[in-house]
Amino acid sequence: MGAISEVLVPDIGDFKGVDVIEILVKPGDRVEKEGSLVTLESDKATMEIPSPAAGIVRELRVKVGDKVAEGSLILLLEEAAEGAAPAASAPRGTPASSPPAATTAGSDKADAASQRADVPLLVPRTGPVPYEPVAAPAAFKPYASPSVRKFARELGVDLARVKATGPKDRITTEDVQGFVKGIMGAAPVAAPAAAPAGGAALGLLEWPQVDFAKFGPIETKPRSRIKKLSGANLHRNWVMIPHVTQFDEADITELEAFRKTSSADTERQGFKLTMLAFLIKACVTALRQYPEFNASLDKTGENLIIKGYYHIGVAVDTPDGLVVPVIRDADRKGVFDLARELGEISKLARDKKLKPGDMQGGTFSISSLGGIGGTAFSPIINAPEVAILGVSRSAMRPVYKDGQFVARLMLPLSLSYDHRVIDGALAARFTTYLASVLSDIRRILL
Numbered sequence: 090m091g092a093i094s095e096v097l098v099p100d101i102g103d104f105k106g107v108d109v110i111e112i113l114v115k116p117g118d119r120v121e122k123e124g125s126l127v128t129l130e131s132d133k134a135t136m137e138i139p140s141p142a143a144g145i146v147r148e149l150r151v152k153v154g155d156k157v158a159e160g161s162l163i164l165l166l167e168e169a170a171e172g173a174a175p176a177a178s179a180p181r182g183t184p185a186s187s188p189p190a191a192t193t194a195g196s197d198k199a200d201a202a203s204q205r206a207d208v209p210l211l212v213p214r215t216g217p218v219p220y221e222p223v224a225a226p227a228a229f230k231p232y233a234s235p236s237v238r239k240f241a242r243e244l245g246v247d248l249a250r251v252k253a254t255g256p257k258d259r260i261t262t263e264d265v266q267g268f269v270k271g272i273m274g275a276a277p278v279a280a281p282a283a284a285p286a287g288g289a290a291l292g293l294l295e296w297p298q299v300d301f302a303k304f305g306p307i308e309t310k311p312r313s314r315i316k317k318l319s320g321a322n323l324h325r326n327w328v329m330i331p332h333v334t335q336f337d338e339a340d341i342t343e344l345e346a347f348r349k350t351s352s353a354d355t356e357r358q359g360f361k362l363t364m365l366a367f368l369i370k371a372c373v374t375a376l377r378q379y380p381e382f383n384a385s386l387d388k389t390g391e392n393l394i395i396k397g398y399y400h401i402g403v404a405v406d407t408p409d410g411l412v413v414p415v416i417r418d419a420d421r422k423g424v425f426d427l428a429r430e431l432g433e434i435s436k437l438a439r440d441k442k443l444k445p446g447d448m449q450g451g452t453f454s455i456s457s458l459g460g461i462g463g464t465a466f467s468p469i470i471n472a473p474e475v476a477i478l479g480v481s482r483s484a485m486r487p488v489y490k491d492g493q494f495v496a497r498l499m500l501p502l503s504l505s506y507d508h509r510v511i512d513g514a515l516a517a518r519f520t521t522y523l524a525s526v527l528s529d530i531r532r533i534l535l
């Protein structure tokens with residue numbers, strides 16, 4: 090047994106009644122000298138209180154939400170033999186080399202306080218007794234502010250794997266973002282091993298390594314560049330955006346009749362008039378009504394940027410994979426113009442002739458599988474957009490109307506949205522409104 094000492098809140102400047110906002114250790118944890126124990130937050134700064142000595146945490150005497158001041162008891166520490174002597178012998182008030190670090194320091198004053206050289210060392214109250222060494226190595230505790238820790242926790246990132254670039258080797262938000270980007274973005278294109286690495290970094294099980302040939306004949310086909318790039322983007326968007334999909338259906342019986350009669354005209358002019366052109370137009374009408382869907386979060390996540398233009402991305406299936414060219418200013422184009430442009434961009438996409446600019450600036454996307462089949466699906470949002478409409482194959486269904494079942498042509502809609510930005514109620518309003526526009530296309534004119 091090592092000496093049990095009391096670890097107290099050191100001189101933390103002028104701060105009194107400071108909140109304990111994070112407990113970074115638990116009983117039984119081994120800590121290194123200077124390893125962070127708890128995080129305190131005043132209205133001016135956030136400080137991590139370091140351990141005065143190496144040892145094992147025996148008992149916590151504070152919890153999150155407690156208010157503390159200089160001298161408050163934080164925990165009981167069983168000291169390791171090596172670190173015990175100097176710490177125990179230091180009288181209260183002895184200058185220390187490592188004061189508690191102000192992390193999210195909200196003011197210069199707080200920063201200055203954290204760097205003062207005369208902040209006293211934490212003083213254990215009991216003397217050293219023989220210490221039984223513990224075999225396991227001390228856990229590495231990366232330095233990061235509570236907000237960065239919270240951000241990392243939300244993304245499932247183990248801070249011990251993140252390279253610190255901040256002052257005093259602290260990990261910054263950008264470091265965590267860079268780490269995630271490294272896994273989600275570049276790596277999958279460069280190295281197929283990225284999936285296992287990403288999983289491990291997120292604290293998940295290793296990707297199963299299976300010798301498939303053991304079970305039967307196989308063929309190895311390299312993935313196309315488009316597939317690798319779109320896969321990396323889809324993966325990031327799926328992991329980083331909290332998706333919810335709202336399902337609905339629109340009665341397009343009249344619209345389909347109108348489309349069929351108009352198709353003869355467009356075919357004479359050399360292009361096809363499919364439901365998608367009407368859908369783009371109807372979506373613009375709904376986006377005007379609900380601008381939160383024609384928006385993006387800014388870099389900080391603090392603000393929503395609502396766009397005053399309507400550039401609609403359309404997912405196009407090509408032999409090499411999925412691409413999403415953008416139809417610009419869809420609000421200023423008629424249904425025939427949209428249909429013609431749709432034909433042109435899907436041909437460009439399939440002929441691999443799209444330029445990077447053709448796929449940029451989208452404000453909302455549509456993914457239509459209606460030409461193929463299916464009843465519903467959950468499309469993945471095309472970041473930084475906040476919503477995407479999935480469309481499945483329309484079918485005649487019995488609909489109960491005016492006291493009887495009637496056959497109506499119903500179009501399934503699947504709207505995925507970013508739940509950070511859009512609430513479920515708003516999404517339901519959006520699809521209800523969109524369905525009403527499609528049921529009576531005259532609403533586009535309203």
Ligand code: CAO
Pocket residue numbers: 363364365366403404405406407411431435456457458459460461467468469480481482483484500
């Ligand atoms: N219900 C029933 N029929 C539909 C329909 C719907 N919702 N949508 C289209 N159709 C019909 C069309 O009218 C057309 O019929 P005809 O052959 O009789 O003329 C046929 O299906 C084929 O249409 P299309 O697919 O060529 O044309 P489109 O305008 O509907 O779609 C495009 C164009 C480029 C979006 C589409 O070809 C495509 O690539 N879709 C796949 C998109 C995709 O992969 N999304 C998944 C992404 S993962 O989230």
